[in-house]
Amino acid sequence: AAKLTDILSAITENRSTPAAEIGAARQRIADSDAEVGAFLRLAPDESLDEAASSEGPLAGITVGVKDIYDTRDMATEHGSPIYRGHRPVADASLVSMARLAGAAIIGKTTTTEFASLDPTPTRNPRNLDHTPGGSSSGSAAAVAAGMVPLAFGSQTGGSVIRPASFCGVAGFKPSFRLFPTIGMKTFSYTLDTAGLFAATAQDLALAARLITGRDFGTGSLADGSGLRIGLYRSAVDGEVAAEMQAAVEEAARLLEGSGATLVTVEEPAALTAARSCHAAVQGFEAVMALSDEFRRHREKLGPDLGAVLDHGATIEPAEYDEARRTARIGRKAASALFETVDVLIAPSALGPAPLGLASTGDALMNKLWTLTGNPVVNVPGLAASTGLPLGVSVIARFGRDALALDVARLLQAMIAAPE
Numbered sequence: 466a467a468k469l470t471d472i473l474s475a476i477t478e479n480r481s482t483p484a485a486e487i488g489a490a491r492q493r494i495a496d497s498d499a500e501v502g503a504f505l506r507l508a509p510d511e512s513l514d515e516a517a518s519s520e521g522p523l524a525g526i527t528v529g530v531k532d533i534y535d536t537r538d539m540a541t542e543h544g545s546p547i548y549r550g551h552r553p554v555a556d557a558s559l560v561s562m563a564r565l566a567g568a569a570i571i572g573k574t575t576t577t578e579f580a581s582l583d584p585t586p587t588r589n590p591r592n593l594d595h596t597p598g599g600s601s602s603g604s605a606a607a608v609a610a611g612m613v614p615l616a617f618g619s620q621t622g623g624s625v626i627r628p629a630s631f632c633g634v635a636g637f638k639p640s641f642r643l644f645p646t647i648g649m650k651t652f653s654y655t656l657d658t659a660g661l662f663a664a665t666a667q668d669l670a671l672a673a674r675l676i677t678g679r680d681f682g683t684g685s686l687a688d689g690s691g692l693r694i695g696l697y698r699s700a701v702d703g704e705v706a707a708e709m710q711a712a713v714e715e716a717a718r719l720l721e722g723s724g725a726t727l728v729t730v731e732e733p734a735a736l737t738a739a740r741s742c743h744a745a746v747q748g749f750e751a752v753m754a755l756s757d758e759f760r761r762h763r764e765k766l767g768p769d770l771g772a773v774l775d776h777g778a779t780i781e782p783a784e785y786d787e788a789r790r791t792a793r794i795g796r797k798a799a800s801a802l803f804e805t806v807d808v809l810i811a812p813s814a815l816g817p818a819p820l821g822l823a824s825t826g827d828a829l830m831n832k833l834w835t836l837t838g839n840p841v842v843n844v845p846g847l848a849a850s851t852g853l854p855l856g857v858s859v860i861a862r863f864g865r866d867a868l869a870l871d872v873a874r875l876l877q878a879m880i881a882a883p884e
């Protein structure tokens with residue numbers, strides 16, 4: 466796999482150059498994207514030539530960008546025929562910040578329509594008969610296939626953490642609004658969260674720091690001593706496959722074995738209620754976000770999105786306002802959970818990637834934390850008996866993204882360590 470930290474080390478130590486790394490990524494995409502279908506289009510040569518001569522801290526790092534982020538040098542179609550050929554004048558903020566740091570925005574990755582539910586043709590590199598998940602399908606698949614070391618996604622329900630889990634890569638859904646969503650097509654403006662995919666949690670932390678200038682942890686946790694880990698028991702755990710539950714418990718044992726204190730945290734009623742109000746918040750806001758497309762091009766919308774908007778259009782403002790109140794109470798309950806533990810661990814999905822491409826899976830394990838805005842990191846490395854990946858979520862207090870990434874780095878290292 467193309468690992469961001471290794472590429473940057475190779476360039477720093479003069480064992481490689483940005484131009485060589487960009488050329489190698491183009492070759493990897495040419496070699497493997499025909500069967501995976503992660504990319505929609507690649508950047509023009511002049512963009513990549515410009516990036517090849519960059520001296521920024523991310524020089525040589527090629528990035529796949531979900532096609533709901535505006536790019537000034539490539540079409541941006543949001544997975545919809547309504548936007549075919551649409552060409553923004555300017556980059557989305559996060560894309561511009563990555564370019565300023567020297568990254569090479571190498572291509573646009575597939576997205577479900579408007580980042581909702583109607584699937585893409587992209588396949589799971591771990592097993593091509595299975596979905597890579599969604600809505601950030603191409604970004605997760607591109608990193609899992611080792612085509613690029615970094616990819617941008619977004620999450621409104623579970624669209625970063627779930628595909629990261631299905632594809633066996635590290636995924637980062639930051640605290641709400643930590644990354645800008647300016648220039649990213651809006652689906653639900655109190656839920657939409659920009660996120661990242663990479664091979665490891667260490668790569669995620671480094672990329673996030675170099676793009677935003679913020680601290681995302683030092684990776685200095687040698688073991689779990691001093692950590693208080695909460696094994697989260699939700700009201701919907703009955704939906705979780707036994708193998709996924711076992712994977713989370715394996716992760717808990719690893720952390721406990723390295724010195725962490727492990728407690729079980731039962732879901733408070735306020736968070737069960739918050740999870741249940743996600744659909745009303747999302748549906749009501751999506752009808753506003755896509756009002757023009759919904760009213761003027763209803764026949765061009767996919768069946769799943771059409772159903773979400775048809776239902777959303779029946780939600781009264783008072784119902785939406787009640788859902789927002791429930792969400793706010795949920796955020797307070799989430800904050801209280803972190804008085805007793807440093808991080809929670811929980812399943813990143815209901816199980817391994819479903820067979821076939823008809824569905825991108827279920828966001829049931831993710832949408833609560835999208836609504837509350839807590840940072841979540843998917844830790845890859847564990848697998849089902851079929852070999853399909855099973856991801857473990859590390860969830861921290863709002864704003865403690867660095868801690869979530871540090872614990873994720875420790876856990877990923879322990880999972881990868883030989884017995």
Ligand SMILES: NC(=O)CC(=O)O
Binds near residue numbers: 582
């Ligand atoms: N955008 C989203 O998060 C929807 C999903 O979870 O598939």
